[in-house]
Amino acid sequence: MKSLTTLILSLSFAFSFSQDVELELFASNLISPVNIKHAGDDRLFVAERDGLIKIVNLDGSVENTPFLDIDNLVSDDGGESGLLGLAFHPNYGTNGYFFVNYINNFGDTVVSRFSRNEANPSIADSNSELIIINIIQPFNNHNGGDLAFGPDGYLYIATGDGGDSGDPQNNSQNLNILLGKLLRLDVNNSSIAEPYLIPADNPFVGNSSAADEIWAYGLRNPWKFSFDSMNGDLWIGDVGEGEIEEINRVASTEAGLNYGWRCYEGSSAFNTSGCPNSSTLTFPIAEYNHNDGEFKCSVIGGYRYRGSNYPNFEDLYFFADFCSGEIGYTRFENNTWPLTLKDFTGNWSTFGEDSNGELFIANINGTIFKLTDALLSIEEDQFNSISIFPNPAKDQFQVDFTNSNTAASTEINIYDIQGKVIKMIKRNTEVIQTIRIDDIISGLYILQIESDGGQQFIKKLIIN
Numbered sequence: 001m002k003s004l005t006t007l008i009l010s011l012s013f014a015f016s017f018s019q020d021v022e023l024e025l026f027a028s029n030l031i032s033p034v035n036i037k038h039a040g041d042d043r044l045f046v047a048e049r050d051g052l053i054k055i056v057n058l059d060g061s062v063e064n065t066p067f068l069d070i071d072n073l074v075s076d077d078g079g080e081s082g083l084l085g086l087a088f089h090p091n092y093g094t095n096g097y098f099f100v101n102y103i104n105n106f107g108d109t110v111v112s113r114f115s116r117n118e119a120n121p122s123i124a125d126s127n128s129e130l131i132i133i134n135i136i137q138p139f140n141n142h143n144g145g146d147l148a149f150g151p152d153g154y155l156y157i158a159t160g161d162g163g164d165s166g167d168p169q170n171n172s173q174n175l176n177i178l179l180g181k182l183l184r185l186d187v188n189n190s191s192i193a194e195p196y197l198i199p200a201d202n203p204f205v206g207n208s209s210a211a212d213e214i215w216a217y218g219l220r221n222p223w224k225f226s227f228d229s230m231n232g233d234l235w236i237g238d239v240g241e242g243e244i245e246e247i248n249r250v251a252s253t254e255a256g257l258n259y260g261w262r263c264y265e266g267s268s269a270f271n272t273s274g275c276p277n278s279s280t281l282t283f284p285i286a287e288y289n290h291n292d293g294e295f296k297c298s299v300i301g302g303y304r305y306r307g308s309n310y311p312n313f314e315d316l317y318f319f320a321d322f323c324s325g326e327i328g329y330t331r332f333e334n335n336t337w338p339l340t341l342k343d344f345t346g347n348w349s350t351f352g353e354d355s356n357g358e359l360f361i362a363n364i365n366g367t368i369f370k371l372t373d374a375l376l377s378i379e380e381d382q383f384n385s386i387s388i389f390p391n392p393a394k395d396q397f398q399v400d401f402t403n404s405n406t407a408a409s410t411e412i413n414i415y416d417i418q419g420k421v422i423k424m425i426k427r428n429t430e431v432i433q434t435i436r437i438d439d440i441i442s443g444l445y446i447l448q449i450e451s452d453g454g455q456q457f458i459k460k461l462i463i464n
Contacts (some may be wrong), residue, residue, distance in 0.1 A: 020312060021327060021342055023369035026360060027060045032082070033362040035146070036352025037245070039088045040446065041099070044352055044360065046368070049082030050074065051102065055122060061162040068114060075103045078141070084145025085111075089187075090153055090202075092116075099132065099155060099187070101145045102405020107144060109135040111157055113190055131185060132214075135178050138171075139163025142221040146301075150184070150252055151232035151378075154199055156215065157183040166241065166271065167262040172218050173275070175210035180261065182222065182236070184215035187240070199341075203256030213314045218259035218281065224301035224350060227252060229357060237319055238284070239293070241265050243291075245299035245332070246284035247319060250271040257282040286330050288321075293341070297323035300348050307357035310373035318359060318371065320348035327361065327371075337452060360431040386449060392462035395438040402431050414461065415446045437463055 027044075035047035044056040045067060051074035075081040085101030092098060096116030104110045111385040115128040129297040132155075137143060142160030150156050161167040161180035172180025186197040206212035221239040228235065232252040238259065240246060244266030248259060259282050260400040263275035290296045298319040305313040316329040321341070328341040346363040353359055359371040387400045399412065410427035412435065416424065422445065426434055442463050 020076045020373060021329070022374035023327075023344060023361070024372050025060075025367065026370045027056045027062055027368040028366060029062060030054060030056075030362075030366040030368065032349075032364055033366065033368065034082065034084055034349050034364075035086045036350055036360055036362060036368070037086045037088060038353070038355045039092050040355055042355060044354060044368075045086060045088075046352075046362070047083050047086045047100070049084070050076055051083045053083075053086060053100075053124070060368075061298075063122060065121065065123060070100070070102070070129075071100065073104060073110075073129075073415070075107060077107075080141045080143050080256055081107070083141060084148035085158075087147035087149055087155065090149050091265065093169055095150065096121075099147055099347060101147050101157065103137070103143055103145075103383075104134075104402050107140055108137050109133075109145070109159065109345055111147070113187065128191065130195060132185065132190060133157070133178075133183075135159060137162060137179075138169060144219070144222050146222065146224050148227055150226060150227055150234075152199075152252070153188065155185045155187045155196075156225070157185065158219070158225050159183065160221040161219070161261065167220065170262060170274075172220065172261045173258075173263065175204060175207075175214060175217060178211055178213060180217060180219050181214050182216040182219065182225070183213045185213060185251060201255070215255060216257045216259065217421065218257075218261050219265070220261040220265075223298070224303070226301065226303045226351075228304045229353070230304075230308045233303065233304070235317060236303060237299040239298045240290070241270065244268060244287050244289060246287045247299065247301070247317070248282065249285045249317070249337075250282065259284075263455050286339050288328075288339055288341070294324040294326065294343070295324045296321045296326070300449050302351035303359055305357065305359060306353075307359065309358060310371075312373050312375060313359075313371075318351060318361075320351070320361060322347055322364075324348065349369070386457050388459060388461070391459075392464045394464045396434055396436045397461070399433045399435060400431070401427075401433065408452050410449060413450070415448060417446065 025272050032047050032049040033046045042058045046054045051071035052066045053068040071207045074083050081103040083102040087099045089097040101111050111132045113130045117123040117125050141163040142378050144158040144160040146158045159179050159181050161172045185201050198212040205212050222236050225236040234252050236248040238246045246266045262271050267283045302318040304317045316331050318329050320327045325344050325346045326341040330337045330339050349364040350362050362368045386404050412425040414423040445461045447459050447461040
């Protein structure tokens with residue numbers, strides 16, 4: 001748990017500089033984490049680039065035994081190779097299936113299904129691999145690699161354009177090639193003889209000039225994508241060439257879209273030779289330039305916040321940049337998606353969403369942080385329902401414990417922004433307790449409610 005001093009400094013900094021996102025260390029001692037997923041319970045599963053998947057428990061502890069170890073199958077040349085993607089089947093609880101995307105020892109993309117060890121659900125069966133699809137990679141970069149099941153129950157696979165620079169083979173616009181695409185496969189009844197089926201409503205089914213597996217095309221290096229758990233919207237962070245990073249958002253039902261690469265980098269023309277009319281392309285809802293402030297190089301796509309702990313985050317889509325260490329967000333306002341980027345230190349490699357919709361972010365150095373709201377930090381479930389009113393307040397305010405099970409030993413303290421105790425009050429027997437503040441001068445303060453067990457409720461308090 002954070003110290004009160006740390007929380008006060010975070011809150012005062014937030015008030016002064018509108019810094020509403022803060023990072024709380026959650027787990028450490030991982031090795032090059034590049035993907036974080038959950039399996040429907042309170043654990044996080046972290047894919048490490050070398051070929052291991054580790055389990056991180058609710059308290060941030062990392063299981064000593066890897067969930068899966070396929071280091072022998074995975075290229076460990078560094079760079080953009082390795083184990084890149086992880087997705088659990090929607091019915092994982094009953095069928096025990098999960099899927100991975102990795103670069104094999106020949107440098108090619110492999111998407112495989114593995115099975116959980118039925119005797120021990122904390123371990124997978126490393127000998128259960130069923131290869132779903134194998135895609136030849138012409139170069140050693142731009143592999144994409146993310147995986148996710150859509151709201152329709154099908155598996156979506158993100159592939160990069162095959163690498164080098166400028167997509168020299170024009171793979172992304174070539175509908176006969178699976179590179180630079182978002183693929184959509186039915187893997188619900190996979191077998192050795194038939195590892196996947198083509199959903200009947202895939203947009204190019206029956207088109208002899210296009211691969212049936214393709215759902216969307218014109219992507220450069222979609223390192224991370226996600227589906228909004230509330231409305232199913234598809235979000236893609238597509239890494240730019242040399243100038244522009246882009247964020248795409250569409251309804252999950254929009255099929256056959258062309259996101260424009262290599263014709264366009266973001267919304268700017270790049271190489272329009274032989275390209276379709278721009279009116280047929282789907283441009284990003286938001287983008288940022290590499291030289292806008294701190295040097296940037298690679299967008300890390302994230303998630304739209306759908307958790308319950310931080311109401312101020314509602315509807316925000318979070319993303320990050322690998323080089324600048326900035327973490328950003330966007331929310332629809334006035335018919336646009338304005339970007340806000342905040343300075344942090346880290347080489348961010350992936351976001352993760354737990355089963356409750358709370359968000360995490362990984363540094364490639366092996367640490368995982370939880371995204372929290374610096375304006376309101378609620379650290380324990382039993383304090384989630386406490387409310388104070390009015391705020392701003394004058395002469396007095398009320399603390400409403402109606403839906404909280406706090407004990408009589410609970411302390412209510414008011415601090416100034418330097419951390420000095422201004423007023424100390426004991427919890428009384430009233431469900432709604434009145435606190436007099438007519439002896440405190442106007443200003444910004446921090447209200448702390450703490451139980452004898454150490455649980456804390458911290459909130460900014462303004463006295464007029």
